[in-house]
Amino acid sequence: MTTVALMGNPNTGKTTIFNQITDTYAYVGNWTGVTVEKKMGNIKHSEIVVTDLPGIYSLNPITKDESVAINYLLTDDADIILNVTNAGQLKRNLLLSIELLEFGRPTVIALNMIDDLKRSGIYYDINTLSEKLGCHIETTNARNKDGVKELRDELLNMPADELPDGSALELNYPFMVKQAIRQASEKLISAYDMKPAFARWVAIQYINKNKIIRKYAVKNDLKPLLEQQGYYDAQNFENKIFNTRLSFIDETLTSATKNLESTKNVEMTSKIDKIITHPLLGLPIFILIFLFMFKLSFDWIGTPISDQLDALLSGPISTYADKLLISIGAMPFLRSLIVDGVIAGVGGVLTFIPQIFTLFACISILEDSGYMARAALVTDRIMQMIGLNGKAFIPLIIGFGCNVTGIMAARTIEQPKERLITTLISPFMSCSARLPIYSLFVAAFFPKNQALIVLSIYFLGIAVALLMAKFYQVIFKVKDSTVFIVELPKYHIPRLDIIWRGTWDKSKGFVKKAGTIIFAGTVLIWLMSNFGPAGFVTDIDNSFSALLGKVLLPMFAPIGITSWEAISALFTGIMAKEVISSSMMVLFHTSSQTALIAAFGQMFTPVAAYSMLVFVLLYVPCFATIGTIKSETGSTKWAAYSVVSSFVIAYAMSFIIFQVGSLLF
Amino acid sequence: MQLMSDNVMNKSFDLCNIEQLDTQTAQRLHSLGIHDGSLMSVVRFFPMHGPVIVEIEQQQIGIRYKVFKLLCGGQLQ
Incomplete structure (x- = not known):
């Protein structure tokens, strides 16, 4: 089995290419030590496995997601490296390519977005490039599927085992550097039994102050390198290496550049940016875009479809299932489990799929178009006030969909402290899973101001998140951060297939959850409400759930x-x-929202209902989120802290709202 | 607030002082192919010393105002 590692700068179209050359794919978690996501897939009709790795600027990582690539090179033996580059910015893309070519594996470089390059009036002579870099080069325009077939054939026709080692790129580094590399690698080969190309690459990366390689050297006690560290750093070899690489690239590109004749250079990007990143209008536009997104998801498209689904489920489907079960003579016990438990509970949650799909489709469109980078820029000044930077805004926005994906998206934040803060405040962003219960309550208590009440809950979540961030900034003594470099990619017209894939990738978790944890939760609550200390109970007041609820009543009465x-x-x-919400359906033995809404009326005052919504917004994160906090921070302590702190905050907020609200209304 | 107006917009600066930045920022700029001597032109300022959009080596990036000021060296007047 041949393995291909897909590597390249962020935003060069790696994932687009990955999706086009593979047919099956799966997310795989659990990398050595840290949990990070990689994506693997098979090339159509072959045994070749392609691994999509997070985008990197160099092999020396700054952020957590960037360390995946170098760890992959160190631990997994990729047979072929497919380096995807942005042809329009080849100069800096080649800085990474050189590092990969020095690794000595058979490499294919894809010059992607070749059309953008041609439009700018430049073209490269592929043969010259290929000769200078010593690897295969293909030109592609993955968004239009141009050149992808050729690229796939190239990979299929590359017998990995026939390419000998020693084909690694060797740059003409200054004499002192060259000597240092040679001496170190010779010792590594003889004393540590390393392959020549690998030894040379490790030596270069070590000299170049690659953090991961320096740790690797300590761990494996690579004495030839460790002993010389002081000398390498004192001589400033890192800079010398950078300069050599840069001049090699300049030389290569100069010799390969062909100027094309006149081009019609339509600068769509700068025209759009005149408005989108306007110093004063930028922020209002950002808010409008998100308002539009939420309107689309919850008012215009999502909710109407949801309502129809609900009507179908609680009406015909429930009745039909009940009749069917009676006709085949199922026990009342089983009938109740299926109709009142599974159909009411799981079905009740599935009706929210339209809203969630619409929201994720909107986020996918924003991601694909290139707007997200602008959003980070526009919000940076505000985020700076609470000790975060604009990049933290994106994970928080994604958190509106699901806190788990939001927390994972925080990996792109450079400073560990800022990443930790973003992780800790993410659960306060009101995720889509909380929507069903909001919808039920606002329909019951605030029928005239539904959108306004839900919006106020969302903003309360944001406010609490920002306040807590400020609090953490003071506690953790975060200094004014400086690493904030955001690339502004050219805008793309979003493509339907890419949007669809992005939407599906994000929302399939929700659908899967309905079949697993929500199903389990529903069955659990059904069992708890139908069984008591005395066994099967007909009166729900004697059940386990009633007992549990009643014990805790004094604690919850003040809110x-x-x-x-x-x-x-x-x-x-x-x-x-x-x-x-599915538990509520089960506990009230109903699959119709109307019946549930009527039942609520007797139990809550509007103020109590609002207090309950606030509590739902802020209290303990769900299992999946707790697990993600644990894996992303690498500590159970932070996960436990998150559970306790959010419960305390939720209780305090609801307490204030209920007590003050009761006085006022 | 200092007014950053027409005299800076669309003007080119010779970039300098990269080594005076913190190592991470310097490393990231290097990875983007940006080095001392690169030509940097200003595309946009955000208010209240917010980020600055600059164009370097045919690519637009956003950087913090503090970093921008340092990279300009003494040329910013």
């Missing part, structure tokens, strides 16, 4: 929650927030 059903539902909600 306005006086029904044990709500407490039991909140309890199961820790499994997944969607389960709160």
